[in-house]
Amino acid sequence: MSVVSDLRRLPGCVRVSFDDGTAVDVPSPLFQLSKLRVGQTVDPDSWRAGWVKQAFPFALERAAALLSVRDATEKETADRLRKSGYPEEIVARVMQMLTQAGYVDDERFAGHFVESRGKRYGSRRLYGELRRKGVSDQVAREALEDLDPEDEASSARKQAEKLLARKDIADPDVRRKAVQALVRRGYGWDTAREAVEALSGQEDMDN
Numbered sequence: 001m002s003v004v005s006d007l008r009r010l011p012g013c014v015r016v017s018f019d020d021g022t023a024v025d026v027p028s029p030l031f032q033l034s035k036l037r038v039g040q041t042v043d044p045d046s047w048r049a050g051w052v053k054q055a056f057p058f059a060l061e062r063a064a065a066l067l068s069v070r071d072a073t074e075k076e077t078a079d080r081l082r083k084s085g086y087p088e089e090i091v092a093r094v095m096q097m098l099t100q101a102g103y104v105d106d107e108r109f110a111g112h113f114v115e116s117r118g119k120r121y122g123s124r125r126l127y128g129e130l131r132r133k134g135v136s137d138q139v140a141r142e143a144l145e146d147l148d149p150e151d152e153a154s155s156a157r158k159q160a161e162k163l164l165a166r167k168d169i170a171d172p173d174v175r176r177k178a179v180q181a182l183v184r185r186g187y188g189w190d191t192a193r194e195a196v197e198a199l200s201g202q203e204d205m206d207n
Contacts, residue, residue, distance in 0.1 A: 002020050003041050005017060014031040024048060027085040030058060033054065055087070059086045066080050108131075114142065120185070126144060130143065152193065156191050158179055164199055179196050
């Protein structure tokens with residue numbers, strides 16, 4: 001048996017600490033059902049097993065609420081549930097249901113992501129962001145195959161126009177910094193260089 005030593009509210013959950021130094025994050029709605037209080041003596045294992053049995057519908061509702069705000073990858077959705085205190089076995093069940101029903105689909109997400117952000121960023125940046133969001137290498141690359149090189153070049157020129165607005169394009173340092181800024185946005189060096197050249201009328205950007 002252990003004594004509840006502290007209750008700390010966190011985003012989406014409550015951290016329950018015991019006098020033996022252990023702590024458990026409990027999803028907020030399930031904590032409300034447990035009616036736990038500081039100083040109460042409980043069997044941590046039995047207590048946890050009790051609320052875990054009731055967790056699935058709450059976790060599913062939490063995931064649905066998150067996805068109603070914006071689309072997300074499988075990893076993002078699962079991570080949000082974990083941060084809300086849902087245990088791995090519950091997260092796995094919820095994710096299986098969501099993916100089978102098509103509510104979470106990394107291929108769809110990647111396609112929409114590239115379509116919406118491809119007007120502001122290059123393929124390298126888009127690939128890196130997709131990977132950080134948990135999209136697999138294969139799915140990310142397949143989504144980027146739909147990004148036309150000519151469209152990416154056009155996007156780079158539009159971004160170059162914004163970067164060089166009200167600036168002295170004749171200044172080599174200004175042009176160099178513009179190219180570097182485009183590269184940071186994920187455009188390849190050649191694409192970035194050509195975009196700036198198109199505006200500056202310069203053919204030699206090496207110096």
